[in-house]
Amino acid sequence: MADLSTFPITARWPAKHPDRLQLYSFPTPNGVKVSIMLEEIGLPYEAHTVNIGANDSWTPEFLSLNPNGKIPAILDPDGPDGTPLALFESGAILLYLAEKTGKLLPADPARRWETIQWVFFQMGGVGPMFGQLGFFHKFAGREYEDKRPLERYRAESQRLLGVIEGRLKGRDWIMGEEYTVADIALLGWVRNLIGFYGAGDLVKYGDLVHVPKWLERGLARPAVQRGLEIPPRP
Template identity: 45%
Template sequence: MIEIYSWPTPNGHKVHILLEETGLDYRGHPVDIGAGEQFDPEFLAISPNNKIPALVDSDGPGGRPISLFESGAILIYLAEKANAFYPQESRVRYAVLEWLMFQMGSIGPMLGQAHHFRRYAPEPIPYAIERYTNEANRLYSVLDRRLGESHYLAGNEYTIADIAVFPWLRSSKSQGVDITEYPNVLRWYAEIAERHAVKRGLKVLSDKTLAFDRRARENLFGVRQYRRRP
């Protein structure tokens, strides 16, 4: 059985979606990041970077348990376990990897910063807002060019690259992006949003909400993030 420790964020949802797409047996366990549960010793034992999601599979390689953190690594692991959404042909597989790395290195961090400075910063910082809003739109342009020449990000097949990027685009307005200005992205996004497994994946832990009170801000953005741990 796969145990997934998560929260309904883009990084959480991409793993939830893949689990629903593959049909692998799993149980979801909420980790309330606003309440600081990501700092619990039990969670840090499987996710030393105190970030969700994290996974424990009792039936890992060789039939032995395995734990994983980092959502990109989890996507690769689950896709290989299910032999799905991660093509075997070398050239296509490298295309999947490069677009997955694009999500991990650019889409997630930069769109996250745009969202943060536009919505959650305690006071407006015009330079940061302009910088990350511009970068968000640049990244949507990269996606739009790619999706103008390829039906999906890595080619003609729907893969973990698409699954990784999709949840990050659900908050385009909060990132300062008008998605209708990127017609190829809009076409791709609308198609993926209609997949039944995607709809189910987005419902995982959807009853959990994050209250942005003082305690949550400290846990997410404040001193607890930077405190040294033994």
């Protein structure tokens, strides 16, 4: 069994089950990507709540695993060649878990890369833009007198939703009939945009046809329902 005590993060979040993958996270759109993925693939893991509201992600222990100070991060005691692997960035974690288990990522090389491109679409576009819209619509940014930033992120978020809408025309999932890491990457962000951020009317979500049906299908999955609540909020 790997000795995880050599990783400083375990001093603050001790592993009760050091033989299992350790997840350090919080139920945000980025955080739930990994908990949903773990629930979908059935890989044993232990979840630790990193309370970002209390700045837990900026503690020395967490920074020892992710110097960027963002959740989620994992510590896999059974990494490549059986040696422990510490990993951050939700997109990288999704792809690592997919390759580790051979699940939710197509084996065909062309379809595999097509799936990966949609994961990067979420990482580079949907996440940053939806997050900025949330800030300027719901949080401190709404107090700004200059509304140009809000309009910029509103317009880009609406455009990105249109890209997803076009992709889903004639498809149940991003990759057609096959549910993949691309769907997992996007589900939490779309849910958050119209739910927690309350920006549905801003981006004309009600005018969409395919995205709402896709979101409903995704949220109906038992693994998704479980993953959205992991780890529990303090």
